[in-house]
Amino acid sequence: MSSPARPETDSRRIAQLALPALVVLAAEPLYVLVDTAVVGHLGPVPLAAVAVSGTVMSVAVWLGTLMAYGTTGRAARRFGAGDREAAVAEGVQASWTALAVGVLLALLAQPLAGPLAQTLSGDPATAEAAAGWLRVASLGAPGLLLAAAGNGWMRGVQDTRRPLFFVLGANVLSAVLCPLLVYPVGWGLTGSAIANVVAQSVSGFLFLYALVRETRYLRPSPHIIGQQLRVGRDLLIRGAAFQACFLSATAVASRFGVESVGAHQIALQLWFFSALALDAVAIAAQSLVGAALGAGSAAGAIAVARKVTIAGGIAGVVFALLAAAGSDAIPGWFTPDPGVHDQAALVWPWFIGLMPFAGVVYALDGVLIGAGDIRFLRNITLAAALLGFLPAIWIAYFFDLGLGGVWAGLALLILIRFVTIVWRWRSGRWAVVGVQR
Known part of the structure; x- marks a missing residue:
């Protein structure tokens, strides 16, 4: 075990953690604005479809936020006690949960996209377009939740710089891809969904890669996962x-x-x-x-x-x-x-x-x-x-x-x-x- 971490309480340290976190928090909403602007030029039906299906996908974003917050506190305590390995282990178990939940959401979206879109929109044309977007975009749920788990343990070990590059880089890539896939490539609304999947998958992979480089202990631990789920509840x-x-x-x-x-x-x-x-x-x-x-x-x-x-x-x-x-x-x-x-x-x-x-x-x-x-x-x-x-x-x-x-x-x-x-x-x-x- 490494020597205990000395907690820093000065205002500069608070700012060093808060400012990169602010950029990470703002990256997703800003990308959504870009995506909305691009899709909006396709017409009112695609725009309404993104609004409807985006509401459903916001459930995954919400689950990711809960996962990140629940992981941060537990990882931070272990980091403060001088046990970085145990702090990273919290990230390993949170990532297993993220992967399982993300895959489950992606699978459920395939049969449920149509009924959900119809319930939320009421308009047949909008519902059909929204269901198609949701079936593709939901494939990014595993990456989205892996990124959330990664943010959680990295914040716990007071590393907010790498998440800044991981999230911002993936969203910039997607902001470039979105208009290209929608217009020159000609995939329309589906191109928007694919750009979302690319951003979330790239971000999730980067966090997963960082986790694998940190530790060799990658097996799931039902005991730790159970503790994390109680916090998440x-x-x-x-x-x-x-x-x-x-x-x-x-x-x-x-x-x-x-x-x-x-x-x-x-x-x-x-x-x-x-x-x-x-x-x-x-x-x-x-x-x-x-x-x-x-x-x-x-x-x-x-x-x-x-x-x-x-x-x-x-x-x-x-x-x-x-x-x-x-x-x-x-x-x-x-x-x-x-x-x-x-x-x-x-x-x-x-x-x-x-x-x-x-x-x-x-x-x-x-x-x-x-x-x-x-x-x-x-x-x-x-x-x-x-x-x-x-x-x-x-x-x-x-x-x-x-x-x-x-x-x-x-x-x-x-x-x-x-x-x-x-x-x-x-x-x-x-x-x-x-x-x-």
Whole structure:
């Protein structure tokens, strides 16, 4: 066993981990924008088909995020304890799970693509095109999930530079291939799906190659996989609670009219984009907190938590100021409709006011995930959803409170999580040293 890793808690180290992670997080959404722009020139049916089938593929992306987060904390503890080999072993077992789940998704997509596309689209032409795209694009699921597992263990050993090159390089390759396959080669919508598969497969192969070079112990371990699945279960339940909240918010907003749901969609997508950027701080927190606790330093973990909480709060304030400065212009980037602009004006004060709280919450999410305190995160998310958000959102619907009522429900979700997660942070109960079993 190598000597214990000395956890670094300075702000420069947080930035060194967070900035490459931010680029990795942004690479996939940016590629989706390129893909959408390319396909959009084929006509409305192919564009609608990508929207429908992309919604189904987002399930694989979500599973990948859960896998990466679950692996990071466990690998970081072992790395902090000076056992890099055990940290990499977490990546080996996560990769076996990723490969199995990815192959299963690719196989299930072949018979289920048609019924799923028909259910989501309702239009026969769109459903047929979406099913064809999904059958091809699903073949990239194993690579996508292998890349997620690779990101997880590499973040755990505080290596965010190689994932930057692996993910960014694969997405740049695919962004070049997509227009070539769609237009000059003439494969149309199928060319878009093949470009997706190429990006995900290349990225997955690069992470797998890096893993093979790190260790000779590549056999599956049911015991470790079982431990990882228990962590993944709690993250899955937590994520499902968020999905239920956001789907309910969109469903209720749509009851208030086209302008309301349009304004809600604009604000919600901007919220997701902000969350993406703030997650980079959370990823740094996962790695550094896990390493500090694995090294037996509760004080080091608490110091990291304090610094990333400040960083998250500052980032949230910056986003709030940018949103406030662009309150008149930003809705116009998405639509010229004055009715949507009027509804967006109702949402904007909520959006601005919540952002600093969200910055702190996302940072502390990373702290507690890194500490392995995932059961607590699961419980408070369920409580905030079931006791706060969902009752508030349906009250807004029944009493016709409009879009302001919808975002008041979202505010309640954030504020309940803010109060409880800050309390947990201040209590110090999460800072349990040693290697988790």
